[in-house]
Amino acid sequence: MDSYSKISDDTKKSLVSTKRLRYYWSRYKQRIVLGTVLLFGLYVFYGDRLFTSSTSNSSSRRRLSKLNEDDEALINFKEFGEDLYMQNSIADHEFTSLREKMAYHFPYNEHKPLSNHIWQTWKVGKDDPSFPSNYHQFQSSWDAANKDYQHDIIADSHIDTFVAKTFAKVPEVVEAYNLLPKNILKADFFRYLVVFARGGTYSDIDTVCLKPISSWAPFDKQYVEPHYQNIKAKHPEFEIPRVDPDHRITPIGLTISIEADPDRPDWSDWYARRIQFCQWTLQGKAGHPMLRELIIRIVEETKRKQKMGYLKKIEGKDKGGDIMQWTGPGIFTDVVFDYLNNIVSDGKLGDGFGVGSKYWKDGEKYKLKKVETNPETGEPLNSDKQVISWKTLSNLRKPLILDDIMVLPITSFSPGVGQMGAGDSRHPLAFVQHMFSGSWKPANERI
Structure with missing residues (x-):
């Protein structure tokens, strides 16, 4: 196939795809709009929480700010917040606890040399x-x-x-x-x-x-x-x-x-x-x-x-x-x-x-x-x-x-x-x- 024939064939495919899109839009327009609005609403109200919880992979590394003071006291203090650098969005969150702020802004690296x-x-x-x-x-x-x-x-x-x-x-x-x-x-x-x-x-x-x-x-x-x-x-x-x-x-x-x-x-x-x-x-x-x-x-x-x-x-x-x-x-x-x-x-x-x-x-x-x-x-x-x-x-x-x-x-x-x-x-x-x-x-x- 020469280059002109390939372009012509691609154009035909594009026109067919466009017609299909117009057909689906005319038939399902209301559903698409409603779904988009619903997804946007979920993002606005729950997006930050959904994002931060998705970064967790264990009970000790979940979004710690969801824990109350008593729950925090039952966490291993040395391991607490050691992965907070991965969750930049929580650093200044209104629900961030004092313990989280301290661990996030002043992380501990036990392998570093002592300051002089x-x-x-x-x-x-x-x-x-x-x-x-x-x-x-x-x-x-x-x-x-x-x-x-x-x-x-x-x-x-x-x-x-x-x-x-x-x-x-x-x-x-x-x-x-x-x-x-x-x-x-x-x-x-x-x-x-x-x-x-x-x-x-x-x-x-x-x-x-x-x-x-x-x-x-x-x-x-x-x-x-x-x-x-x-x-x-x-x-x-x-x-x-x-x-x-x-x-x-x-x-x-x-x-x-x-x-x-x-x-x-x-x-x-x-x-x-x-x-x-x-x-x-x-x-x-x-x-x-x-x-x-x-x-x-x-x-x-x-x-x-x-x-x-x-x-x-x-x-x-x-x-x-x-x-x-x-x-x-x-x-x-x-x-x-x-x-x-x-x-x-x-x-x-x-x-x-x-x-x-x-x-x-x-x-x-x-x-x-x-x-x-x-x-x-x-x-x-x-x-x-x-x-x-x-x-x-x-x-x-x-x-x-x-x-x-x-x-x-x-x-x-x-x-x-x-x-x-x-x-x-x-x-x-x-x-x-x-x-x-x-x-x-x-x-x-x-x-």
Whole structure:
């Protein structure tokens, strides 16, 4: 067939097709129009939901914003929202939960190296004439030991701006931060926010760096590799992750240390928790889900206090106790245990028993003036229901890895305290020394 014959034949076919289309249109016009309108209506009202649900392939990866707060608490916190980057349309959806926003805008990548940032705060910048001379000595220890790290001392006047800009797409966080009535509360909250958003190492201004960060336990193969070798012994296909201190590569996503381990019957008279974690120094990779859960708890506790008119009212036994529960070591310790128990049980243990949990809110535990203990044993109430409890960590003498969290013994961030088994500042596991100058206190109350 020549080209002219082919074109002519195609033209005839086209005319026949056109006639058929006209015939079907004239006969079924009303049905076609009605069907089109109906499909358009379904798209307008349900299109977004239909689209987002089609991206799901399991119960843990469905459109999470359809879940209420209680349902979210039964999801594995570490796996929560790990695929939200595939669902861009939900990021700013009006029904998106706070947990989804946090997971979406600050995703966690456990394979990335630790940030080389060192974060500290003070009322003014270090070049300001009013910056305390003794703090220059403290902060210079961090520079001397970590020459390839970026050391930032953020003035109070810049923290508000940092929080507002960094969490602009999570307005609940910014609102809660602005509602906090005391500087110490904001200082506590900021350390969690900055490590969560940027990653790196936070330490109070009155601390001394005793050893380079690259030599700390998360980068030391003798403390890291045995844990993963035990996993490989049970699962031969498992690949032992790499540890490279020069490039800040470690499988550890969060590093914390024990502050107190009071082995005495009256421990609750002196400490907020039976095992208490310090938060004057902490280290983590950006987006770590434990920090996300901690931030959510503080936001929700602040909202509760605002709703009840308690933002400036003492709910605990005293001012210090209230700070402990709101932003300090009390809530910090609770969330660590609640988070770990959640992930080891794959969400079956829910959100635990600590400050801000469903148990805490439903039972109105914020009205308590003292930490809950078992009257028969003196142990923390509900600790027998935890897989990982204070007993797991009591008398800890070397680093312990739980999932991707490394818990350091009391010596690491509290050397020289002279009690609870703490070694001195020359101990191989002593990394940071807290000088306890009370930098958060009013000037007339500091040592």
